[in-house]
Every structure is written in C-alpha cells, then in structure tokens.
Amino acid sequence: MATALPSQEGYEDDYDLDDVDDFDDFSDTIDYSHLNLNAIDYNELTATVENAHHIKNIQLNSNSLLTLTPEIDKFQSLITLELSNNQLVQLPHEIIYLKNLKNLYLKNNSLDDLSLPKDFDQLKQLEVINLGGNRFKQFPYQIFRMVNLKELYMGSNRITNLPDLFQTLTKMEVLYLGGNQIGNIPDSIGYMDSLIVLNLCDNRLRTLPRSISRLNRLKSLSLHNNQFCALPPDIIRLDLQELSLRNNPLVVRFVRDLTYDVPTLKELAARTIKLHRVDYDDKSIPKCLIEYLNSAKSCLNPKCKGVYFESCHKNIKFVDFCGKFYLPLLQFLCSPACTPTSTCSMTTTNHSDDMNSKFKKVLLG
Numbered sequence: 001m002a003t004a005l006p007s008q009e010g011y012e013d014d015y016d017l018d019d020v021d022d023f024d025d026f027s028d029t030i031d032y033s034h035l036n037l038n039a040i041d042y043n044e045l046t047a048t049v050e051n052a053h054h055i056k057n058i059q060l061n062s063n064s065l066l067t068l069t070p071e072i073d074k075f076q077s078l079i080t081l082e083l084s085n086n087q088l089v090q091l092p093h094e095i096i097y098l099k100n101l102k103n104l105y106l107k108n109n110s111l112d113d114l115s116l117p118k119d120f121d122q123l124k125q126l127e128v129i130n131l132g133g134n135r136f137k138q139f140p141y142q143i144f145r146m147v148n149l150k151e152l153y154m155g156s157n158r159i160t161n162l163p164d165l166f167q168t169l170t171k172m173e174v175l176y177l178g179g180n181q182i183g184n185i186p187d188s189i190g191y192m193d194s195l196i197v198l199n200l201c202d203n204r205l206r207t208l209p210r211s212i213s214r215l216n217r218l219k220s221l222s223l224h225n226n227q228f229c230a231l232p233p234d235i236i237r238l239d240l241q242e243l244s245l246r247n248n249p250l251v252v253r254f255v256r257d258l259t260y261d262v263p264t265l266k267e268l269a270a271r272t273i274k275l276h277r278v279d280y281d282d283k284s285i286p287k288c289l290i291e292y293l294n295s296a297k298s299c300l301n302p303k304c305k306g307v308y309f310e311s312c313h314k315n316i317k318f319v320d321f322c323g324k325f326y327l328p329l330l331q332f333l334c335s336p337a338c339t340p341t342s343t344c345s346m347t348t349t350n351h352s353d354d355m356n357s358k359f360k361k362v363l364l365g
C-alpha cells in the first residue's frame with residue numbers, strides 16, 4: 001500500500017518559501033526504513049533533525065524493531081507514522097498524544113489484543129490505520145470510538161467475531177477484514193454510510209446481513225474464498241463496480257454440477273408419454289411405472305412443455321445485477337438443447353465480449 005505523504009500544497013502553506021536557501025536543506029521527513037534496526041531511541045531519531053516539531057513524517061518500516069520510543073510524543077506535528085514490517089508487540093501509551101497523526105501503518109508486526117493503549121481512541125484525528133498481518137483475535141474495541149477513521153485494514157489476523165457496533169464508523173470508506181476466521185457479519189456493517197470498499201474474502205462466512213443493501217456508496221465487495229451458498233436478494237440493489245465470489249459453494253457447485261447424464265430409454269419413453277399426454281392407468285401398465293410417471297418434474301424453461309425424471313440438465317441462468325453484472329443462478333432443464341431464448345445461459349455461444357467480461361468479473365474477480 002502506498003504511504004500517504006504530506007501534499008506539496010500543505011508543505012508550501014506551512015513554510016516560508018522566500019527563504020529558498022534553507023528550503024533545499026529542510027525536510028519534514030525522518031526516514032530510517034529498511035535498515036535492520038532492532039532499536040532506535042529519540043536521540044538517534046533526531047540526530048540529523050533541527051527541530052522535532054517540524055517533522056510530519058517518520059518512516060521506520062522494514063526493520064526489526066521490538067519497541068517504539070515513548071518520546072515519540074515529542075513529534076507534535078507528526079501526520080504519518082510508518083512502522084510496518086517490524087516485530088512490535090506493544091505500542092507506547094504516549095502515542096495517544098500525537099494530536100495531528102492521521103496515518104498509522106502497523107502492518108506485519110506481532111501486535112495482539114493487549115498491544116494497543118487502552119486510550120488508543122484518543123487519536124481522534126486518525127484517518128487511516130493498518131493493523132493487517134498481526135495477531136489480533138478480537139476486533140479492537142477502541143476503533144469504534146475513532147469516528148474520523150476513513151480506512152481500516154485488519155486483514156490477515158485471527159479474528160473470529162465482530163461486535164455489532166459498526167454504526168459509529170460513519171466516515172469509514174475502506175474496511176478490509178480479509179484473511180481472518182470471521183463466521184458472521186453483524187447487521188451494523190450496513191450502517192457505515194460512507195463505505196466504498198468492503199473486503200471480506202478468505203473468511204468463514206455463509207451469509208450477509210440484509211442491511212448490506214443499505215450501503216448506497218459501496219463500489220467494491222470482495223466475498224471470495226468463503227462458504228456462501230446464497231446471497232441476500234436485496235444485494236441486487238447495490239450499485240457495485242467490483243464483486244468477487246470465486247471459491248464459494250455458490251459458484252463452485254455451478255461449475256461442478258454442470259454435467260449432464262444422458263437419459264435412459266425408460267426416461268425417454270416416460271417423457272414422451274407425459275409430453276403427448278398419453279393416457280395410462282394401473283390396468284395398462286405396472287404400478288411401479290405409474291409411480292415413476294407421476295414423479296415427473298416440469299422443465300423450468302417457460303417455453304418448454306417437457307418434463308424430466310432422473311436426468312436433468314443443470315443450467316446457469318444469469319440474473320441482471322446493477323446493470324453491470326450477471327449473477328449466476330441455477331435452473332433445471334430437460335436437456336442441454338432446451339435453452340430459454342429469453343435468458344443468457346452458459347451453454348449458448350453467442351455471448352458478446354461484453355457479456356463474457358462481466359461473467360468473468362463476477363466469478364473470478
């Protein structure tokens with residue numbers, strides 16, 4: 001993920017550009033990334049810095065740090081703190097005094113449920129936090145009071161349950177929860193009114209709450225590698241640009257079951273009797289055949305009057321979704337040749353390229 005750096009505009013607003021000679025020497029960034037450090041104290045951090053109060057950006061990512069100096073709170077202008085790819089097990093309590101901190105990156109460390117300060121929610125101005133690739137088993141409760149958060153990355157942890165408290169996070173635009181062991185999604189997720197990206201891939205989900213259809217701004221929904229057998233019908237109301245469903249029973253079953261066993265001669269004879277409405281009774285044929293004939297199921301193609309018995313053709317019917325996707329739904333037909341002309345099916349070959357690309361995006365994307 002790209003690190004958000006202070007914009008050039010902000011830089012010019014805060015400092016006097018008339019002093020051009022000093023401008024080249026001045027930096028608001030401390031960069032000690034990729035140095036294999038296992039510790040760095042305040043004096044080392046500020047060795048080449050004139051005034052810690054000017055520092056807006058500290059890069060300490062990709063070292064072997066076990067701790068962060070408590071004197072981090074002296075960097076009172078700090079906006080971005082990048083600590084990803086270290087071995088941090090704890091954050092110093094003093095971090096909560098960084099009143100300007102907007103971006104905090106802690107991806108791939110060894111943080112767990114006891115690692116964040118109790119008052120971590122004092123970082124009210126925090127907008128982006130990355131806690132992915134750590135050891136959280138519980139969703140950090142402090143997060144629910146950080147009402148200005150716009151992006152939260154909690155992927156690749158060990159979270160099994162989500163509290164039903166997400167309605168407080170009304171400014172959240174990106175919520176990444178992929179790669180956990182989450183078994184269900186609480187109703188309150190549907191009340192995160194600003195949500196644009198919701199990633200729930202690689203979990204243990206079987207269903208979504210119906211409230212998901214309230215997410216009017218949602219553009220990207222990742223559900224791949226879960227246990228979904230069905231989606232709430234209201235999902236069709238969403239105006240998505242991306243939807244991934246691959247590796248769910250919902251999709252896998254379609255592909256696996258698309259085989260067609262050729263009907264037996266008995267079934268073909270029985271189909272003909274039903275189609276032409278030939279009369280039969282227990283005086284003309286054995287009782288077992290009457291039971292068989294009565295077990296006929298109607299072909300689901302509305303333009304077909306046929307029936308099937310043991311051998312049906314499982315067909316994928318695509319239902320229009322958002323005008324952009326076609327969601328696959330299973331239907332049972334009497335034979336592969338029986339194709340409803342009013343719907344698109346996988347067995348027809350006259351897909352437009354556009355249709356094919358939509359299909360791939362749903363199943364594989």
Ligand SMILES: [Zn+2]
Binds near residue numbers: 301304305334335
């Ligand atoms: Zn049919």
